[in-house]
Amino acid sequence: MMKERTLHHDLDAREMTRLRAFQCIREAGQISRTDIAKALNSSPATVTSACGALLEAGLIRDVEAERTDATQRGRPRVMLEVNGEALAVAGIKVARHAIHVTVVDFKGVEIGSHLSPLAASCMPAEALVMAVRQALDDACEKLGLSLDAVAGVALGLPGFINGETGFMHWSSSVRERNVDFMPLFARHLPCPAFLENDANLVAKAEQFFGAGRGLRNFLVVTIEHGVGMGIVQDGQLYRGERGCGAEFGHMKVQFEGAVCQCGQRGCLEAYVGDYALIRDASVGRQGDAYKSLTDILDAARAGDRLSGEVLERASKVLGVALASLVNLFDPEHIVIARLRPRFDEAHTQAMLDALKRNTVQVDAPLPGITVRNLDQKMWARGAAAHGIERVSILKIRARGDQDAA
Structure with a gap:
């Protein structure tokens, strides 16, 4: 429970x-x-x-x-x-093939980072936390930091996660469903630890370091193996009642459509996520299937018709879905952050054209749009920003307890 x-x-x-x-x-x-x-x-x-x-x-x-x-x-x-010298915080992002650790001071200034390979893209929850501990140990050793200097760890995972409680309903990185990570953190990590949806952490990073600085209402859409979204409303992350809000990648775009990695059909990410593009562009190639998005982009540039059609369709589907976000939220700004090879300008333009055509027309400009390629360090910086916020709450609460004593 x-x-x-x-x-x-x-x-x-x-x-x-x-x-x-x-x-x-x-x-x-x-x-x-x-x-x-x-x-x-x-x-x-x-x-x-x-x-x-x-x-x-x-x-x-x-x-x-x-x-x-x-x-x-x-x-x-x-x-x-x-x-800034008060405490150090570690921000950690679990990707499909590696764990990215970024350690910052209490101002958010980076002390250093470390990349630790993962044995598997999906593993048991406890094994994953143990791998995180090893990555943290290695990062501290590399940076010449004592583990005692790290006041908190913020961990970003893809999936349906309640960031307020540390409860994971489902993640593509974890074999089990419905896991309370807090006892695992207490068992294996040397300091307080906090779990959060990774797209929310990109929103945090944009809020403090990127296109969201100074904005009260903006959206961040992340596109990699899957599709995620972070919502900042009135300067605060919106998570939903169960912590499972903002699951843009699992918005349905086709009735009984393609199978998504979450197990349902017709989800947006089943058409625009990396695995979906590789699957669709590999149709008919039998044993010679594409291994990466780079392969598909290279094939499209070389004139492969199917690869070009898959990329164009994905760009248009994403544009229509983004128009729905504009119609629903009317944000100040949308950041589209892609952890993938840079798309050709024609595909980006197809996405933006579809967005404009499908947005409700009013006599006001569309929200600002930032399209950027995203490295894993941005996730880890967002995790570190989240960690600073959480550690500060713990310290303030501890101070309150002292005052009451």
């Missing part, structure tokens, strides 16, 4: 104010107490108290603001910033 209580639910009103202040400082980089009070619509006294607790916990520090005018007199304005 999955746990219903979450880290956020465990915080009282005073602790929530501390968390909101910390997040405000983190987003701003450097900010004064007065500006925090304005941003949070809170009293200066409340903000001063919250920031005092954060300073005592070592999560933030005072810094003098740089003077922009050499004629200014008096003491420089005191600003607050996250104390």
